[in-house]
Amino acid sequence: MTSVYEAKQQIVEIGRRVWTKGWVAANDGNISFKVSDNEFVCTPTGVSKGFMEVGDLLVVDRHARKISGGPLKPSSEIKMHFYVYDQRPDVNAVVHAHPPTSTGFAVAGLSLDACALPEVVALMGQIPLADYGLPSTDEIPKSIDPYIKTNSAVLLANHGALAWGKDLMQAYYRMETMEHFANILLTAVQLGKVNLFTDKQVEALEGLRARFGLSDPFTGCNRNPTGLPAETGKVRDIYDS
Template sequence: MQRMQTDQKLKKEIIEIGYRMWLRGFIAANDGNISALTAGGKIITTPTGVSKGFMQPEMLLLVNREGLPVRKNNPYRISSEFKMHLEVYNQRKDVMAVVHAHPPYCTAFSVAGIALDHCVLPEAVVSLGAIPVAEYATPSTEEIPLSIRPHIQNSDVILLQNHGLLCVGKSLQDAYFKLETAEHSAKIMYLSMNLGNVQTLNEEQVDKLMQLRSGYGMSGKITSCKTGLGTEQVIRETIEEIKKPPAGGSDK
């Protein structure tokens, strides 16, 4: 009975987060997917082909660690992108929830191939660190889990090139809040770059923030962001990132 109550609570949280993602424009139509690890070691996940803003409990799927549905006669199907969630759970024993969405500013940076790796906002430095860009992978294929593998051990938040954003956390709320923080930071970074003045935090300022992070007992994985860069250098590095040829492609 206790496990059932816990599973029902997780379903309620998934539905609430799906609605928030839709309401804030982080997803459109049937985009995005959410999952959470249950007390019994299985995974509750959102189905394919439905708006995550209008889900009902019966739509959610209970899946084993091999990616197979526990209930065989459920009319709803597992998302083909669930492979990415499985990769996270297999690689990171500390992760209890995964959220994938297409927030506009983060996705714009992913399309441009620009990592959000400059130390700009204190909140983002403490909670997210540098956000890398995973190489482009064809949606719904085995390329997706392979693309995040180089990053997931060191980062809780990953830009998926030409695709969107992946966030993981110790709880559904934790993963979702990272999504909100990443999109908020991406928007501010974009606006600052267009204003022509980006002031990054220096090394001493970032060290103080990381001491605060330790004091708060914050969990999760973060990679150090770039410190002490002036406006011209930030913009120059950004332009250089845009000009880079795609991985495996030609620069001709």
């Protein structure tokens, strides 16, 4: 079991990674870990995620009241983290950032729903796009509501992305896989062709989930309906300009 101290150390490390990768600017982003139903470790508001120290992190209760930790207040976006924990008792960690390519899809109004890479199909399925919600308000929890029980990450329209998992590293790696996928998909779109996996290929990949012991909720991605290769310049209706 992860201790509060270990969770704080992991959050510091994940903060350093998301900042180094350029997934947050200034004081953007927030990370949390569920210790128990009424005890959560979270990042404070107003700090760069690249330069946090263990002593900056907070332990708060389910109402975001500080129990212990640094001098700053908890992030106002902790509301959306609580919303995920409430809906998913199997989830113990949530990571929020603004990775540029994934967020570019979210600004363009596009979900990451193409069945195009094995690890994404097998590990994450599709990454849907939630409606825009005003940051720090209840609009965001409301906007992600349809996707929490069926997915492991979501794009936030005109804002960023949210990923969750059984532990901090799983939530972080889901964000990393999503952004890597978004970069590759964008490159394929720019090259003018996106060859999607066929039904048979997707079923084989989804079959690996059982072998890897993955039983998380999962929404499938969009497949190639004809089995024919994509034509140049005919990416898919939604990606064609």
